[in-house]
Amino acid sequence: MYTEKVIDYFMNPRNVGEIEGANGIGEVGNPKCGDVMKIYLDVDENEIIRDVKFETFGCAAAIATSSMATEMVKGRSIEDALKITNKDVAGELGGLPPQKLHCSLLAEEALHAAILDYRQRKNNDAPTPLCGGCCKACEAFEEEPYVSETSRVAG
Numbered sequence: 592m593y594t595e596k597v598i599d600y601f602m603n604p605r606n607v608g609e610i611e612g613a614n615g616i617g618e619v620g621n622p623k624c625g626d627v628m629k630i631y632l633d634v635d636e637n638e639i640i641r642d643v644k645f646e647t648f649g650c651a652a653a654i655a656t657s658s659m660a661t662e663m664v665k666g667r668s669i670e671d672a673l674k675i676t677n678k679d680v681a682g683e684l685g686g687l688p689p690q691k692l693h694c695s696l697l698a699e700e701a702l703h704a705a706i707l708d709y710r711q712r713k714n715n716d717a718p719t720p721l722c723g724g725c726c727k728a729c730e731a732f733e734e735e736p737y738v739s740e741t742s743r744v745a746g
Contacts, residue, residue, distance in 0.1 A: 593651065594685035600655035605662050608644045614712055617704025619697055626653040626694060628701040630661065634709050638669040645701070652691035656680050656698040669706055675699065 593601075615632035626649030633642040643665050645657040660680050664672040677695035681687045687695060 592688055593655075596683075596685045597652065597655045597687065600658045600684065601651040604645075604654055604658040606644045606658060606665070607646070609646060610642055610644050613644075615705040615707075615709025617701045617706070617708055619700045619704055625649065626697055628653065628657050628697050630657070630701040630705040632705045632709055634669060640664050640667055640669065640672060650691070650694070652687055652694040653697065655684055656687075656694045657701070659683050660698040660702050664702065669709070672702060673706060675702065 610631035610633050612633075613631035614634055616629065617632075618627070618629040620627035627647065628649070629646045631644045632640055635641045643661045645661050647654050647657040660675065663675055663680065663683060677692070677699040680698050681692060681695040684695075
């Protein structure tokens, strides 16, 4: 069901924990599946992600995708990190079962929420063009009707 890489990232997650004094924090959750992800960023003055950690409550795929997402952004610029998609995360793990693709979407959303939080803190809570209402990070979201994970992540 899971690739060896998913199992490895679940059994040996990288970057677990909290960053005290993080300058970007993003938390997302999916009440339908019970997964909750929190990503902490430490971004330097050149907008390079110096450190990143996560806390995830969820299944093996949720933990593996959180861990992989943090590995993918560490040392990268904020702009490069914003380009990482759920498909990139799932691909780096060698794929996910269709019923677990939503976990990679949560990892992407948690990362984007942390970047939004970083930008809002940097701009003294000024609105940023990043927000598309996709998560609770900016309080501009609307509850969306249930859409299957397959169709939601395929787009």
